[in-house]
Amino acid sequence: MERNRNNEKLDKTILRTSTNYLLPLLILFSIFLLIRGHYLPGGGFVGGLIASIAFVLHSFAYSPTQTLRMFSIKPFFLIPTGLLVSFLSGLLPVVLGKSFMTGVWFAESVVVIGAFGSALLFDVGVYMVVVGVVLTILFTISENT
Amino acid sequence: MLLPIIFTFLLAFVMLLLKPQKMARFFKFISVIPLLLFLYLLSYLPAVHYGAKSVFFKNEWIPSLGISLDFKIDGLSMLFSLMITGIGTLIYLYAAEYLKKDENIHRFYCYLTLFMGAMLGVVLSDNLITLFVFWELTSISSYFLIGYNTTEEDSRKSALWALSLTGLGGFFMLASFSLIGMVSGTYSINELLTQPGILVNNEFYYIIISLLFAGAFTKSAQFPFHFWLPGAMKAPTPVSAYLHSATMVKAGIYLLARFSPILSGDEVWNYTLMIVGGITMVIGALLSIFHKDMKGLLAYTTISALGIIVFLLGIGTETAYYAACTFILVHALYKATLFLITGIVDHATHTRDLSVLRGLGKVMPLVAIAAFIAALSSAGIPLTFGFLSKELFYGITTGTIWTQESVFILTGIVLLTNVFLTSAGFLAGIRPFFGKLPQEFKKIQKPNIFLWLPPVVLSFFTLLFGVLPVIVDQTVINAASSAVFGKSTDMYLSLWHGFNIVLLLSIITIVLGIVLYFTIKPSNKNEGRLKGLDDFSPQTIITNIALGIRLFAFKYTRFFHNGYLRIYILIIILFFTGIVGYKLFADVPLRVNTEGLSEFRIYEFIVFVITMIAIYIITNTSSRLTSIAALGVVGYSICLIFVFYGAPDLAMTQFAIDTLTVVLFVLVLFKLPPFLKFSNSKIQFRDGIISISFGILISLITLQALVSPADKSVSKFYADNAYVMAKGKNVVNVILVDFRGFDTMIETIVLSIAAIGVYSILKYKTQDGEKSE
Numbered sequence: 001m002e003r004n005r006n007n008e009k010l011d012k013t014i015l016r017t018s019t020n021y022l023l024p025l026l027i028l029f030s031i032f033l034l035i036r037g038h039y040l041p042g043g044g045f046v047g048g049l050i051a052s053i054a055f056v057l058h059s060f061a062y063s064p065t066q067t068l069r070m071f072s073i074k075p076f077f078l079i080p081t082g083l084l085v086s087f088l089s090g091l092l093p094v095v096l097g098k099s100f101m102t103g104v105w106f107a108e109s110v111v112v113i114g115a116f117g118s119a120l121l122f123d124v125g126v127y128m129v130v131v132g133v134v135l136t137i138l139f140t141i142s143e144n145t
Numbered sequence: 146m147l148l149p150i151i152f153t154f155l156l157a158f159v160m161l162l163l164k165p166q167k168m169a170r171f172f173k174f175i176s177v178i179p180l181l182l183f184l185y186l187l188s189y190l191p192a193v194h195y196g197a198k199s200v201f202f203k204n205e206w207i208p209s210l211g212i213s214l215d216f217k218i219d220g221l222s223m224l225f226s227l228m229i230t231g232i233g234t235l236i237y238l239y240a241a242e243y244l245k246k247d248e249n250i251h252r253f254y255c256y257l258t259l260f261m262g263a264m265l266g267v268v269l270s271d272n273l274i275t276l277f278v279f280w281e282l283t284s285i286s287s288y289f290l291i292g293y294n295t296t297e298e299d300s301r302k303s304a305l306w307a308l309s310l311t312g313l314g315g316f317f318m319l320a321s322f323s324l325i326g327m328v329s330g331t332y333s334i335n336e337l338l339t340q341p342g343i344l345v346n347n348e349f350y351y352i353i354i355s356l357l358f359a360g361a362f363t364k365s366a367q368f369p370f371h372f373w374l375p376g377a378m379k380a381p382t383p384v385s386a387y388l389h390s391a392t393m394v395k396a397g398i399y400l401l402a403r404f405s406p407i408l409s410g411d412e413v414w415n416y417t418l419m420i421v422g423g424i425t426m427v428i429g430a431l432l433s434i435f436h437k438d439m440k441g442l443l444a445y446t447t448i449s450a451l452g453i454i455v456f457l458l459g460i461g462t463e464t465a466y467y468a469a470c471t472f473i474l475v476h477a478l479y480k481a482t483l484f485l486i487t488g489i490v491d492h493a494t495h496t497r498d499l500s501v502l503r504g505l506g507k508v509m510p511l512v513a514i515a516a517f518i519a520a521l522s523s524a525g526i527p528l529t530f531g532f533l534s535k536e537l538f539y540g541i542t543t544g545t546i547w548t549q550e551s552v553f554i555l556t557g558i559v560l561l562t563n564v565f566l567t568s569a570g571f572l573a574g575i576r577p578f579f580g581k582l583p584q585e586f587k588k589i590q591k592p593n594i595f596l597w598l599p600p601v602v603l604s605f606f607t608l609l610f611g612v613l614p615v616i617v618d619q620t621v622i623n624a625a626s627s628a629v630f631g632k633s634t635d636m637y638l639s640l641w642h643g644f645n646i647v648l649l650l651s652i653i654t655i656v657l658g659i660v661l662y663f664t665i666k667p668s669n670k671n672e673g674r675l676k677g678l679d680d681f682s683p684q685t686i687i688t689n690i691a692l693g694i695r696l697f698a699f700k701y702t703r704f705f706h707n708g709y710l711r712i713y714i715l716i717i718i719l720f721f722t723g724i725v726g727y728k729l730f731a732d733v734p735l736r737v738n739t740e741g742l743s744e745f746r747i748y749e750f751i752v753f754v755i756t757m758i759a760i761y762i763i764t765n766t767s768s769r770l771t772s773i774a775a776l777g778v779v780g781y782s783i784c785l786i787f788v789f790y791g792a793p794d795l796a797m798t799q800f801a802i803d804t805l806t807v808v809l810f811v812l813v814l815f816k817l818p819p820f821l822k823f824s825n826s827k828i829q830f831r832d833g834i835i836s837i838s839f840g841i842l843i844s845l846i847t848l849q850a851l852v853s854p855a856d857k858s859v860s861k862f863y864a865d866n867a868y869v870m871a872k873g874k875n876v877v878n879v880i881l882v883d884f885r886g887f888d889t890m891i892e893t894i895v896l897s898i899a900a901i902g903v904y905s906i907l908k909y910k911t912q913d914g915e916k917s918e
Binding site: 033037038039040041042043044045046049050052053056076079080082083086087090101103105117119122123125126129130132133134136137138140141142143 | 793794797798801802804805808809812813870871872873874875877878879881882883886887889890893894896897899900901903904907908
């Protein structure tokens, strides 16, 4: 990477400009995939992957350090948080007197999302874990290069 | 019952918060926990006291697998749990003083509490699987306790020995439980009791009992697994006192007693227990008196005592069960006393060497009295509790149920054991306290009340039960032996049986024991004699076997784990091709129906051509980056195929994963050395053959799978129920987050572990300054 440092800025103008627009779009898209997953193709896993790709793109256009700066906490902490969210979504029915990980649903459907329940919460947890895992792995590796 | 046990486990972790610097005085009060449990259990005593009655606590756990958190208090579990909590209270009190200078005492109490909770779980569980879980928990928590002095290698080694043996035995036991569950259709001990014949008459009976024996014998240190127990002496003395008297080693005894009404009735059961127990009790007793270390001596007498109990269970008569239950309590009381006293002596004089210790009775009279009583009880002198059990013991072997010869043999070995145990008890309980006080011990400190009170209390009960056996015989012991016997018994303990052969044997035992006590003096020479036995001991043999296995594993790993990723993949593919290919061509009639295949469409053809070009580039390029990019193209092409055949979820995920894979490769690319030619044309030819045959095999399997009739009921279930039960229209996602949500959760954990692995490996390297170029 050292050899073309001088040209780096020049090379990346188009990439950077497009990234500025693409990043929010991709994140939105990933959230869209996450939410609609229960009815149409999508879900927490794919959503998480798309979101990670968005950040990876950003880190290519700028640098991993700058991408990391966008997070107020390290992406690593998304992993335990996500696991906790998934686990709590499984625990929710226990509180309501059903067995662990039974689906619980709100009686009325929410606008845009449709029926809202513990399954979506679970997917959110998966989403967070995936983002955390991918970014942790990639940034750890790129930091060590 | 569930709540107190869970509560105990939670409290164990709360202990970790009690930092010893600030909270030191709290540890004296922690003994309230076992005391409360003791009182709680005592409140059930009236309910189980008459006959074989029991109190049941039902809690569901995994009903679909027949696993529950059911607990049952009957006579047997009552006896054990009262010992665990009762002696536990004294141990807690004692340890607070004994380890007060230890800066990790909060950890010690955490382990001890975990251990106590697990032991209670073992003796109270009614479900076999639950029992197993608690059983393994006792192994693990005792591992922490035995290896408590983590800085000493010996201590860690002994702990590992104890864990490996008892843990291994535990797995055999689990196998036995699974078989029991399979044969009888239930894991509930209570239900098994209602159908006793079902297991005894089953074809798997001998497998079941031998596996069960493996579990019980390793835990209770029966020959030839007895050697881990003396090693466990490396634990702090309060732990030894607890493990040897009321807990851990008694778990195996409990298991045998618990299963006696269910599995006994066959000669193999009885003879195995009698032979193993008999060998153990003689060996333990013989070896004990050669030790000059107080703890070592006591450890071997424990082995012997455990042998006696197993032996009694093997005899299997009503009287024998009664004697076994009595002896369990007798032994717990005097053994705990002697161990606690050993701790006091060790604390005060900094030695446990019996050839040095003398005359301590002048400095610590109360302790000496307690030790004296315990020694008398272990010798079976009248008016102590031990006398009663010894009378019962001789009564059984001289009883008329067998032939003349067997009476002589059995009485003979019992006499031998008892003589040695008497002598060993005197050595540990009397010798250090009598005689002239050596100069160096003149200035030792008097023990603190927290140290001397527990053994004094225990010896008080030894005397009390010895003089007034009526306090325990009907309430606890009778109920316990009824539970072992399977029917209620009406036995009782009595102080005086009149002048008979049993009394004569008792007198002979005591006289011979005293003679032996004066003849054999603890010394280095005697201990040295034992060293010669080491070469033949099971420990040496097992160690050698373990070393052999390690050597084999090392060589095996060297061969396969040679560090070349390409060789790994080569081996995996070769194996797969070989085995699956053989199976496919040898056993399965190959049917490939080309008619059922759909037509080759033009865009599929385009994808096919792209894939081919990409593959050609991968194999022929000399640049890493190019080959990785081409690999990405292959991945994308496969995604397109998914799209064509209506698997958008799969395709999307695959797209994302492929993208990230390429990115990942690019990132590590800079770390790799420049692209070298690793292969010559010969290797390429070999790899070509292997990959082509692998490809053909996979294609054939796929085509074969297409014509094979498939069971569609599973996919139909998901398709039908996705919306009805989980309110989702995307079946794939519904399966992932709902029907098989638990799998997904575990998979996310696997992912997390992978991330943590990458993170820690790379971070560790940079911190170490080994950053590779």
